[in-house]
Every structure is written in structure tokens, then in C-alpha cells.
Amino acid sequence: MDGAAHTGDRLSDAPVRVSAEYQGMPGDIARGRELAREFLARVRAAQGAAVSDRAVEVVQLVVSELLTNACKYAPGPSLVDLELTGDRVQVTVWDSAPVLPVPATADPGRIGRHGLEIVMAVCESFEVHREPVGKRMRAAVGLADDLTSTTTPLSHPA
Template sequence: MDGAARSRDQWADELVRVSAEYEGRPGDIARGRELARRFLARVRSAQGRPVPDRAVDLVQLVVSELLTNACKYAPGPSVVDLELAEDRVEVTVWDSDPVLPVAGAPDAGRIGRHGLEIVMAVCQSFEVHREPVGKRMRAAVTLADDMSGRAVGHAS
């Protein structure tokens, strides 16, 4: 009986959390976006939770931008964790580079390097913490839309 209870608990965890490791190889960013898409499809079907297409797009965008930074600037592996938490998805990316990212000042003439600005604009919250090895970036993407179609908690 104890084994059955653990099995159910493990299944419940798999429905609200997923993790994947990447090595900085070509295709990792696309694989990260696919991880997010499959995770939210599971949330929709297995839990019957409403997940607007907008939220699926935003979570994939956030995973893509944070994983791109990890692949571009951090030597070695990176880890993506996705977790369903109440009304939002927590996207966490760990990489081996201890240097904390800094969003650049707005500059319409700058080509590239807007990823962190994008993440901060579309997320409910964003934080970065230095770890004993590397850093951990966490962004929260809200799942609910208000009646006007705007994201609840969306940063302006």
C-alpha cells in the first residue's frame, strides 16, 4: 500500500513539475521550447487546468530566452525546471556562469541582446540568484487572462 501511495505522489509531481538538462548543443533551445509545450499540454489534459495559448507562447518564449543566454554565455551544462504553482508556471534555468545578467538600457538601435528585457516585460516576476556553482534565474508566467485578454499580473 505504501508503494502505491508513493507511486500516486510521484505521478502527481510529474504532472506539476518537469526538469531537463542541456549541454549547449545545437537544438537545445528548440528542445527547451518543446519541453515547455509538452508540459503545458499535460497540465491542460491531465489536470483539466485552463492554459490559454498566450500562456503557452509566453512560457516557451521565456524558456527560449533564458536557455539561449545559458547556452551563449555559460560554459557547460544548464538545467531547465518548469513547475506549476497555483496560477502560474515557474520557469527556472540554472547555468554554470556565476556572472549575473543585467538588462541593458532600452535602445531601439541595438541589435540583439534584448532577451532579459523581454523576459522581464512578459513575466509576473523575475529573479536571479548566485549559486555555489553558477546562477539560477527564475521567472513566473501567469496562466490566467483577465476579461480584456491581458495577462493578469503582467508587468507593464
């Protein structure tokens, strides 16, 4: 192994799920995208689920953006869970920072800090929940090429 913080994943029968832990090390974001790509390939093969190429790209993008935020703004470990729930994938990222993310005001001149805007634009839903330690961000991505779905506004349930 190359010393990566990725601690492995586990795949259960039902529901189909995979999890990995990261430590904010170089390469974690790429490993997170690889985890998503491999998970969806297994969903296609083992479950016979119809997973569009667009869904594979969107899930990788969402994992990348949420894991980047965790690595950038939260000290310590982060966890990524991917779970097949019907015709969608739930992407969940936990990190140790209690501060809830807030989308920045639209500014075409701003360089960077667009990750949350991107996630909210491409997902069917996005939620953030405070945890006893840190927070849990959850996004749902449809497996089909349904471009008519809308994103649920960012919610911060108490």
C-alpha cells in the same frame, strides 16, 4: 535518439514539474521550447488546468530566451525546470556562469541582446540568485490571459 543533450524529463504527481538538462548543443533551444509546450499540454490534460494559448507562447518564449542566454554565456550544462504552482508556471534555468545578467539600457538601434528585457516584460516576476556554482534565474508566467499584471523588478538577492 539524435544525440541531443536533452536527458529526459520526469513528471511528478504534486507539484507538477518537469526538468531537463542541456549541453549547449545545436537544437537545445528548440528542445527547450518543445519541453515547455509538452509540459503545458500535460498540465491541460492531466490537471484540467485552464492554460491560455498566450501562456503557452509566453512560457516557450521565456524558456527560449533564458536557455539561449545560458547556452551563449555559460560554459557547460544548463538545467531547465518547469513547475505548476497554482495558477502560474515557474520557469527556472540554472547555468554554470556566476555573472548575473543585467538588462541593457533601452536602445532602439541595438540589434540583439533584448532577451532579458523581453522576459521581464512578459512575466509576473523575475529573479536571479547566485548559487554555489553558477546562478539560477526564475520567472513566473500566469496561465490565464491576465494582461494587467506587472513584472517585479529584477532582483539579485545575496
